[in-house]
Amino acid sequence: MFQAVSVQTLLLLLFGGYAFSEEECVKISVTSCDACIKSGPGCVWCQDVNFTKPGELDTVRCDTRSALLKRGCPETKLINPPSSMQFIKNKPLSDGQAKKDLVQVQPQEITLDLRPGKPYSFDLKFKRAQGYPVDLYYLMDLSYSMNDDLKNVKTLGIELLNRLKQITGSARIGFGSFVDKTLLPFTDTNEEKLKKPCPPEESECEPAFGYKHVLSLTDNGEQFKNMVSQQRISGNLDAPEGSLDAIMQVVTCENEIGWGNSTRLLVLATDDGFHMAGDGKLAGILEPNQESCQLDKKNMYSKSNLWDYPSVGQIARKLEEKNIQPIFAVTQKVADVYRELSKLIPKSDVGVLSGDSSNVVNLIVDAYNKLSSNIIVTHDTLPEHVSVTYTTCQGQSSSDRGICNNVNIGQEVKFTVTVKASKCIDLKTFTIGPLGFNEKLTVKVRTRCQCECDNIRNNASEHCNRQGSVVCGTCSCNPQFLGQRCECSVGHKDEAALKAQCRKDNGTECEGRGDCECGVCKCHLTEGGSSYYGPHCECDDEHCEKYQNKLCGGNGECKCGRCKCKDGFEGTACQCQKSTEGCIARTGAVCHGRGKCECNQCVCEGGYKGLKCETCHTCTLPCQQSGSCIECLGFKSGPFQKNCPLSCGHLVPNIVDKLLKSDCRVKDQEGCWMSFTMKERDGFNNYTVNILKDRECPEGPNVGAIVGGSLAAVALIGLLLLLLIKGIIYAKDLKEWRKFEGAATPSMGKK
Template sequence: MLLSICLRGLLLLLVGKHAYSQEQCLKGSVNTCDDCIKSGPGCAWCTDLNFTKTGEQETVRCNTVIELKDKGCKGIKDPMNKLKKIEDKPLTDGVKPVQIQPQNIELNLRPGKPYTFQLEFKQAEGYPVDLYYLMDLSYSMKDDLENVKNLGIVLLEELKRITGNARIGFGSFVDKTLLPFTDTNEAKLQRPCPDKNVACQPAFGFQHVLSLTSDGNKFKEMVAKQDISGNLDPPEGSLDAIMQAAVCVDEIGWGNSTRLLVVATDDGFHMAGDGKLAAILEPNQETCQLVNQKYSKSNIWDYPSVGQIARKLEEKNIQPIFAVTKNMESVYTELSKLIPKSAVGVLSADSNNVVKIIVEAYNKLSSKVIMAHDSVPNSISVKFRSNCVGGEKLTDSGICENVNIKQKVVFDVTVTAEKCMENQTFFIGPLGFNEKLRVTVSTQCKCECDDPREDHPHCKNNGKVVCGSCKCNTGFLGQNCECELGKKNEETLRAQCRKDNATLECEGKGECVCGRCQCHLTQGNSQYYGEFCQCDDEHCEQSNSKQCAGHGRCRCGKCDCFDGYEGTACDCPKSDEACKKDGTVCYGRGKCVCNECQCQRSYRPLFCKECPTCQRPCEQSGSCVECLAFGSGPLEKNCSASCTHLTVNVVDKLLKSDCRAKDKEGCWMSFTMTEQEGFDKYTVNVLKTIECPEGPNIAAIVGGSLAGVALIGLLILLTVKACLYASDLKEWRRFEKDRKQERFAGSNPLFKDATTTVQNPVFSGDS
């Protein structure tokens, strides 16, 4: 083990040295040593008096150690991280065991520079165990209750055999006593069980029955007095009960021990939001509310969320064991994934295997060590690496599995302070144990230089030397305090502090000192920088409530991402796996940003493969297809140079032909065009056979023309004849109509007969 630790230490040293050699100083316009070391972990400050040239900004004093040495600097200020152990007791067993080492440290860190220290853990032999048995007393658990009544002595004996020191307690739960969770009929509230012959207690939410005790007979006595109860819907108020069992530390009697919470149930659970069904709108407040051993806010507060439960169990170092029936195993397995240091066991039909479940779960939980930290400010990050198999990578929590009692586990803890801040304290420790390492973090944001207190000749005796540069007395300005206010060149010097002839000097964020901007502090107590104080490192895009998502540094309003991250807020792991398809990234038609294709032109995600609005250049490609496939056409002499965007294959058969184009003879070429990776590149399959139109039939054309002329003449004659006949017929019919409408009687008076008859009046005709 010692050899392993030494090797790991050597590896860390080598890695650290390599990382240091690769550090960069990404600075803005800095004026002092304090500004420089705040700029980044790779920045150092040169304190040599004559390091800067005349008129040169003090910024040049701030650079990497290597760069400063290369420029001949002798005095370099490069504050390093420091660790001070306040309490460092060795790991021991016994009445007051020590299971983590060290116990209290102080870290003085350079902003942005990680510091790694070792934290050791060894579970003490005989470490006490507190087990609180939380049982579902809904009516379906009637048979299980009878077995639990005889559980206490056996369970205590098993736990004492393992640890030598164990206590056990008991609590029970059903559900909120409101509709639709419980029948609110007064008689039903007093006796919710469906079987009238069964002893039944009134409906309730959660009740604490027995505080933790080492007396198994007391457990048996108190549990024997418990009766079954009932409710309406299948899900129970499990989360209400778990929350109260966790936060009521004094009432339950939790001690400095391994804390186990056994939850025995045969159904699912209500969670936050379900209370609205009963008009309960007030969220769970995560505080102990036991009155006369019962949960008094059951019908006032909503159920807690799973997140609240997970956070509170971790805070109180309680490890839950869900003893559930087979049909609920998958539900509680998913719940267990959200709660660190938890286990799931399957109950038999009457819970007679519960002791076995608890012992197996305890052994499983004890063999898994999870090192984690409590909440820290956004400006502090904590990572873990263990000496266990699979624990070599830096993660948010260190995990070691299959750890035996008295086996020492070593964790490398890396702490990074991203910016200057006041002292911050947090705790690190193994989940499920009360012992924690107290870590107090302070930051090194000021240079400590051994400077004379009197005015210095280097500053023309008009100022003092501070870390190599001059701090001028009132009324004097300049690199060496050579400028005196009130001189004629003051306006010229001030103009040099205005960007693009602006009216504000140093953009209102600094003072113009002898023609150069000396920048103010920002509201966050960092420094404006840049030639005109135009930059600051506090206004970058945020993600997950963190500037640059915690995966980069803010540089002049833009995120400078760490290796492995990208995006405007450094919120995307650098990867192109989700952008790959058929071995290409976005088919060469877009960029992979945040592991998603950002397509160009009119191509569509996910992979920029298809463009519904794009047209294949069939006609435009006809000349290239002709010269590449058949060696002819207008591009015949310049084919290879003009048609590099096409790859042409001549085939005997095409399954489909989506393009047609004419060659120089007017024949049709049939081909398909398949777009290649990138833009405007195609693979073309050309049908070997060209379709040419047949020549004209002269005889048919002439014969057909004469016949057509004769036919047209005949049609014209028939048409004229028909028109004349129709006109005559129309006149005849009108004449006949007029005759029928005559109004004269007898003959027409206008008509005169051609023969005249004269009669002799003398002659009467008588003889």
């Protein structure tokens, strides 16, 4: 029982919230019908010329439907443009007997006129037609490991065509092959290996290649058999193949492949993984894949060695764009890899090949039946500010895709499509349809952002003082006239200048509380019946702060949005009796002289905090700034010596013999150090200073010692120079003496 009540309550809240949002109308300075309906889906305009009261702005014409009816606007005078749909092409679904011009999607083309912000829903029908043609392109990996598979594929063409024709009545088949880029490290680039990448024992071998288109789509099974029989196996170096390169060419080369207005199937047969975007850098390929057909005259992929592999996202987008459904026929060892790939590509399937691909026909038929029975409805790129959601054929919750599974041939299913434009847009077009089918619904969407009123154009309407015409209930004035009723003649004045006089600080005209008439604000009435006032209607006496649900606490008067309190009361809402009892500090001062007492509490200034403004965590003692005052107060010297009481009245000095600690240490004019402490007094920049009576002055120089030292240094240097000269002379004499002795010795020997 509790659960049932809870569910009912939840539903009530949900639907109630939705209903409330539909009735909500948020508007700012709306003065016209067009601006009103652009404000939101719940906004409605009243075009009754007598709807507004004297002094009322035309803004009151814009509100919710219920609010306008309550204010007395006639039902016939409400302007509320609805969203609508028009069928442009709406052929019925084929009944299964038609052979040509099969119709599987209804409607085929519509035009939506949408109210911005309001969703619009319609039904999209789909029915799988009997005999809808099938185009199947068989894309085969011809690397050497697929040798046995190629032999079986050469004989499957006729069988596969027959099986498909049993299902659809009309089928065509084509063929292409791929290996990989012919660059290292993907393929051996030795000249002999490029010509014959197969093992030596293989006599028939195709030269290395990227992708080759062999046979365009045809209903001739014998032709398929003959063309495929001519194919030879090839080879490469690494395990991953160039599958995505080949898929991109098959998808983009529509004319070369021959894709028709049919169910398009692409069968990829391989036994290995795939290279993807970025792998080309291993071979020095830096240019990304350009998503375009690049087949040369021999139907070979000409940009294989110039463009990088495409990304999985590029492949998925192109397959969806061209309505091609891939079937990955792969061996068991890579089946998990392709199942993960299939999750990223809508309308795709994975089948496991036998060792020699002998089961490929059954695999393709089973995959086709599965893909065709699972219907996914989605859209192409949407215009800006447009969103689309779907409910499934079972009516389940909406999402960005409509899904319906196990749909049989001839079974009609229905999807609910919801389109919403969040803003005003011009005519835009997009398509909606089931993936894998060429048939689409073309949706042309535009918005209803202009009112269609029933007023007769009359440039001399009495309602507009014969100087304008009534448009949607309001006056559209003739040139040179302004005002709600065109009562203001502009004359030679500039219209913009007149309106500027009504704007305070370039804001809204008359603060949105009056009409600008000839450059002067004519103020409206307030909700309470009094009038706005002031040069720009900026004041009223009804919107002051309240206390205990009383305007100005019942202890004052509201004047221009601010409370003027009675004697004995204070506060922004006159909520407090005047008292300083809670603000008196221990010194007897109010808030230590560093703030104001409001409502018996200190409002501190100058960075001070605390109940009584006693502390300032960011303040520092002004030691250096107080140096000159300390010099005159403590030592009767310095720049303030003559006017010390006037310049230093904020300091109260005490001369002491000893300081337990020194807060400050500052030099005076004579270079002596002054030590003192500072203690704050009430107020700002007021201190008691304890000054140490003795300064620390540096001693003068010892002249005698300096002179004596200088003389001694000169004498010592002179003595050293004398000894040096004496040593040089002695060395020179000794050298001459030895030279003389050497010359005299031979002469004595001869005698």
